[in-house]
Amino acid sequence: MKKLFCFTVLAASLVQSLVSHAAANSEYVSGLSYGKQARLPEITSLAIGKDGFLVVAAGDKVFIFDPSKEESVRSFDPGFKGISAVAVEGETIYVFSKKTGVKELENNGRKFKIQVPIGALCKKFSWDGTLIGDLDLQGLKDVVNAKVVAGKIYAADFGGTHKVQVFDAKTGSPLASIGKDLRLCCGLLDFAVDPKTGDVLIGNMGAFLLERYSPTGEIKFAFGKRGPDMQDFQGCCNPVSAAVLPDGNLVVVEKDPSRVKTYTPQGKLVFPFADLQSLTKGCDRVAVVADPKGRIYLGVNNAASQHFVLQYVPKS
Amino acid sequence: MRKIVACCFGFLLVVGMLAARPAESETALRSQGAGQASGQSPIKLTVGVNDVYCKDSSCKCIEQIATRQFGEFCRALKERYKIDLEFVYFIEPYDLDKAFLDGKFDAVLCKPWLVFRNAGGRSAQMARIADLQDIHGDPGLWGTVIVPKGSPIKTLAGISGRRVAYGQPDAYEKHQGVLKLFDREGINVPADLLVEKASCLECLDLLMKGKVDAAVISNYALTADCAVDVTTPDAWRVLGRTEKIPLTSFIVDLKRLSPEDASRVQHALVELSSEALPASMSGGGFVTPASWKVPRAMP
Numbered sequence: 001m002k003k004l005f006c007f008t009v010l011a012a013s014l015v016q017s018l019v020s021h022a023a024a025n026s027e028y029v030s031g032l033s034y035g036k037q038a039r040l041p042e043i044t045s046l047a048i049g050k051d052g053f054l055v056v057a058a059g060d061k062v063f064i065f066d067p068s069k070e071e072s073v074r075s076f077d078p079g080f081k082g083i084s085a086v087a088v089e090g091e092t093i094y095v096f097s098k099k100t101g102v103k104e105l106e107n108n109g110r111k112f113k114i115q116v117p118i119g120a121l122c123k124k125f126s127w128d129g130t131l132i133g134d135l136d137l138q139g140l141k142d143v144v145n146a147k148v149v150a151g152k153i154y155a156a157d158f159g160g161t162h163k164v165q166v167f168d169a170k171t172g173s174p175l176a177s178i179g180k181d182l183r184l185c186c187g188l189l190d191f192a193v194d195p196k197t198g199d200v201l202i203g204n205m206g207a208f209l210l211e212r213y214s215p216t217g218e219i220k221f222a223f224g225k226r227g228p229d230m231q232d233f234q235g236c237c238n239p240v241s242a243a244v245l246p247d248g249n250l251v252v253v254e255k256d257p258s259r260v261k262t263y264t265p266q267g268k269l270v271f272p273f274a275d276l277q278s279l280t281k282g283c284d285r286v287a288v289v290a291d292p293k294g295r296i297y298l299g300v301n302n303a304a305s306q307h308f309v310l311q312y313v314p315k316s
Numbered sequence: 317m318r319k320i321v322a323c324c325f326g327f328l329l330v331v332g333m334l335a336a337r338p339a340e341s342e343t344a345l346r347s348q349g350a351g352q353a354s355g356q357s358p359i360k361l362t363v364g365v366n367d368v369y370c371k372d373s374s375c376k377c378i379e380q381i382a383t384r385q386f387g388e389f390c391r392a393l394k395e396r397y398k399i400d401l402e403f404v405y406f407i408e409p410y411d412l413d414k415a416f417l418d419g420k421f422d423a424v425l426c427k428p429w430l431v432f433r434n435a436g437g438r439s440a441q442m443a444r445i446a447d448l449q450d451i452h453g454d455p456g457l458w459g460t461v462i463v464p465k466g467s468p469i470k471t472l473a474g475i476s477g478r479r480v481a482y483g484q485p486d487a488y489e490k491h492q493g494v495l496k497l498f499d500r501e502g503i504n505v506p507a508d509l510l511v512e513k514a515s516c517l518e519c520l521d522l523l524m525k526g527k528v529d530a531a532v533i534s535n536y537a538l539t540a541d542c543a544v545d546v547t548t549p550d551a552w553r554v555l556g557r558t559e560k561i562p563l564t565s566f567i568v569d570l571k572r573l574s575p576e577d578a579s580r581v582q583h584a585l586v587e588l589s590s591e592a593l594p595a596s597m598s599g600g601g602f603v604t605p606a607s608w609k610v611p612r613a614m615p
Contacts, residue, residue: 181524228413236407283375
């Protein structure tokens with residue numbers, strides 16, 4: 001009887017220890033800030049590169065940061081007027097930009113001009129910033145975000161198909177088209193790719209949903225709604241972006257009011273980031289990326305026109 | 317004797333319950349007489365703001381429509397009437413609601429239902445002193461019942477027994493107003509066919525996916541909301557409209573501002589709007605508040 005009691009107590013404490021360990025692992029605290037002193041231009045995109053180095057597209061340049069240092073170790077100019085996305089696979093850096101034209105519109109008798117995308121551009125660079133060559137992504141009209149995972153380029157084609165288009169990273173030939181009934185806003189279409197499954201997670205902002213699609217484009221799961229509670233999404237339309245953590249959990253970002261939370265893949269709220277500073281003013285992009293160590297990086301473009309990358313690290 | 321005491325107790329209980337029940341009361345402060353906009357002593361108010369048509373409290377996707385900026389108007393108000401308004405802008409109504417309930421701000425400029433939907437508490441001491449017009453000069457807000465242009469449903473009566481997406485109780489024009497409309501017009505939509513969503517865009521999303529047959533959205537949703545990036549007004553057939561209520565009201569806390577000062581601010585807002593409305597107000601100024609009675613506790 002005594003033995004049984006001891007065993008029960010031991011098992012209970014083991015379970016409790018595992019539970020509290022998991023809870024501690026799911027919490028995040030703020031870490032370093034990158035590029036604050038260097039006064040980076042507006043940040044459009046983030047990627048994780050070789051050896052966990054952080055790759056930042058800001059203005060017309062690409063900046064490389066050692067995660068242990070707040071100043072960039074180097075930068076290079078890919079020769080684009082405005083970079084819309086940067087992605088890395090292995091030792092290759094992919095830099096994306098878009099061609100734009102002017103379109104005249106009228107609303108309630110008021111005439112105004114807007115820039116509209118008319119094409120997408122992609123250049124490949126070696127890890128040291130040497131140009132390898134151009135890549136023609138066939139049929140792509142726009143590129144507002146991009147990732148490269150497992151030999152595939154995923155490009156957010158906001159101005160064209162309103163979907164994430166998938167291409168072969170070597171040839172540029174189209175492979176798949178992902179996204180259905182996306183209610184997008186402000187020219188934003190951000191997504192994450194789950195490296196383990198190849199699933200694509202898209203922020204369907206107007207529908208206040210984070211949607212998970214299979215690699216071939218079938219919707220597998222969606223969660224979210226607009227509402228007053230922490231697990232809900234708020235603002236005019238959210239979530240704006242997401243990233244997949246090494247344990248499969250998701251980092252989900254809302255723009256303004258800025259909120260960052262982690263969720264299980266099933267959409268259960270795990271950890272809301274407390275005392276988060278404003279990441280952006282109004283309806284604008286917030287780049288987010290997670291590295292293999294579970295560190296989270298957020299691209300800040302705040303109302304004070306400060307542009308830097310904020311790091312959050314697991315508490316444990 | 318015991319019976320008499322019991323009767324008295326019962327009578328008092330009933331009277332107490334009736335008194336505690338929120339009565340339908342006027343939310344607008346209607347000043348008596350012409351009133352005075354100018355005064356000797358300065359008035360300073362901190363105001364929480366969420367206005368559909370204001371550049372600082374709306375989404376960038378409607379920046380060509382939501383062009384209103386209050387800076388110039390507030391400067392004129394201070395110079396001409398010694399009334400100093402410090403505006404704090406909220407893009408998220410939930411945040412303004414929370415701040416208001418936490419006791420922040422002497423006044424708010426927002427959809428009045430946000431303030432008056434709670435029958436008791438702080439809302440009992442609030443009064444609407446002016447309504448703000450939209451950029452077309454209309455101070456009203458209403459819900460519109462819509463179906464796709466190609467829908468076989470041609471009349472409001474046709475949505476009886478069909479699936480309808482509508483708003484949550486914190487949006488009068490999309491919830492209470494709709495239930496009143498349905499009741500008045502004899503529309504019967506069973507509860508299990510009503511889908512509640514917090515935003516117009518979520519309702520539109522369900523309608524566009526064919527998951528509902530009709531939706532109720534705010535009157536401005538297709539022209540001054542994120543829906544402008546998703547659809548256009550000509551894609552929809554309007555079957556009905558809910559009652560018209562104030563869109564945006566300047567609502568003051570009468571425990572922080574005397575009725576005389578509230579009246580002074582009211583006259584100043586309306587007078588300045590009619591006499592020298594700056595272009596930065598985008599054509600919509602303040603007007604005397606329309607009567608709107610809602611169930612609420614008496615102060």
